[in-house]
Amino acid sequence: MSDETGTFGGYGGRHVPDALKAPLEQLTEAFEEIALSDEFQTEFRDRLAEYAGRPTPLYHAKRLSVEYGADIYLKREDLLHGGAHKLNNTLGQGLLAKKAGKDRLIAETGAGQHGTATAMVGAMLDLDTEIYMGEKDVKRQRMNVFRMRLMGAEVNEVTRGGEGLADAVDAALEDFAKNVEDTHYLVGSVVGPDPFPRMVRAFQSVIGDEAREQIRDRIGELPDAAVACVGGGSNAIGLFDAFREDDVAFYGAEGGGEGADSDRHAAPLADGEDGVLHGMKTRVIDDDTDVHSVSAGLDYPGVGPEHAMFQAVGRCDYRGITDEEALDAFKELSMLEGIIPALETSHGLALAKQIADDHDTILVNLSGRGDKDMETAAEQFDLT
Missing domain, CATH: 3.40.50.1100 (Rossmann fold)
Known part of the structure; x- marks a missing residue:
């Protein structure tokens, strides 16, 4: 805290x-x-109830669960008014x-x-x-x-x-x-x-508060892991906050861009260093890196300071997810569940797939819907 x-x-x-x-x-x-x-x-x-449409539902993605090899539960922030958290x-x-x-x-x-x-x-x-x-x-x-x-x-x-x-x-x-x-x-x-970091966390914590109660009602216990995409990191903190004292593993998916061998990415936690940016001390990407992600919402050279702290104390495992991995997850959820995620959210889904061998039950914050990304998807998958 x-x-x-x-x-x-x-x-x-x-x-x-x-x-x-x-x-x-x-x-x-x-x-x-x-x-x-x-x-x-x-x-x-x-x-939040009358205008925004809370609470948002928790969805067991059964076909995606079979594909990934673990029970995947989605916190449906994509159904909030406006299409995102x-x-x-x-x-x-x-x-x-x-x-x-x-x-x-x-x-x-x-x-x-x-x-x-x-x-x-x-x-x-x-x-x-x-x-x-x-x-x-x-x-x-x-x-x-x-x-x-x-x-x-x-x-x-x-x-x-x-x-x-x-x-x-x-x-x-x-x-x-x-x-x-x-x-x-x-x-x-x-x-x-x-x-700002404390204030935004306070307003976004409704995500985790709801999800914690919902998944306990659904399966009788807490998930093994909680996963979210991380740019600045508000949807992730919103999910993680309710589970911070629990035996629930945290995973954050950053914009890995073109891959580990490229200097084009947006992963300050996985590949950055301590520095000061926009009024805060945090983890930042060095000036020699071309900040890039296929998702505009992850295209940021820093990260929320609480995430930097989580990494420093080992509370959360942050990994860079490549553009290709995110696009694959975008297509998988769309085809298997009829839910089109935002490209930002697709990074979290791709990370859930990576860790499925290590956890039986994974809660993913489906932070936004993919309407805004359809032009990019159409170009990538030749849907025109």
Whole structure:
């Protein structure tokens, strides 16, 4: 767990310029005084049920289980409103921003799911919404760009650097520093300076809380292993948090890109080093690596500091999953179960397949659906 300074075994903290220190302290106070109150939590849970569609079901993927050689249970976050786990966090932060007197939301997005979920909440709560998205991601996630704009959000294409998620974060941070009085920066994952990693974890922990109860009701015990994809890592922390004190093995699937022999990947835990990125100390990819993943949501050069801590203490096994392995898993779940996963989620499925010989029962967080990735899939599998 983190202490009151927002550190995780030496990772995390607040490594920010002076201009952001006061706003972050104000946000911390609002989070601890408002978001953790019983009144806020009641409204948050009601909105999760009535607007977002919680609880999401637990599904025993029987045909996939036969194929993999272990019982595979899927936590169906793909069935949440918007098609991914992202709404849990945006709904929580949006409510907090509204109650704290902010009237504008900004956010970064890679695959577009977080941007879409932010646009949904901005529309519902009548908050002006502006999204920063790398030009590279805009091109490969056009449908989510259309959805954001349809719901009234302004989408800014970021053309600096590698035109990806990290560059979108930089642009959003610059906006936040200039507009702290009326703007809430709705960070999309368990990354950034404190209190963001703690705050996003709190809102995403509903995933694991539900899954823990559901699988115990279903099979009478806890799973042997819990698996999730890891970019920034919010869906994984959301699943893992409820099982952290249990005898349940944790596995995180990073974007291994073109493979171990390539310098094109997005696996800071498997192949990175300690460093400071976007206001936090964590594991980062060195500058000589071309940050790449077939999935835009994993295309990030860092990771949430709690994941860095989990790796350091041996609590979670993080592995890079190649683009090819993820695409194979994408196709397997689609053909065997009639469920089309997001390419990010497909990394977790591929890792579940790797560990199936070692565990009888595996819980996988199916963090998002694959509608947004159909153009990529059509090109890869010649479906046109």
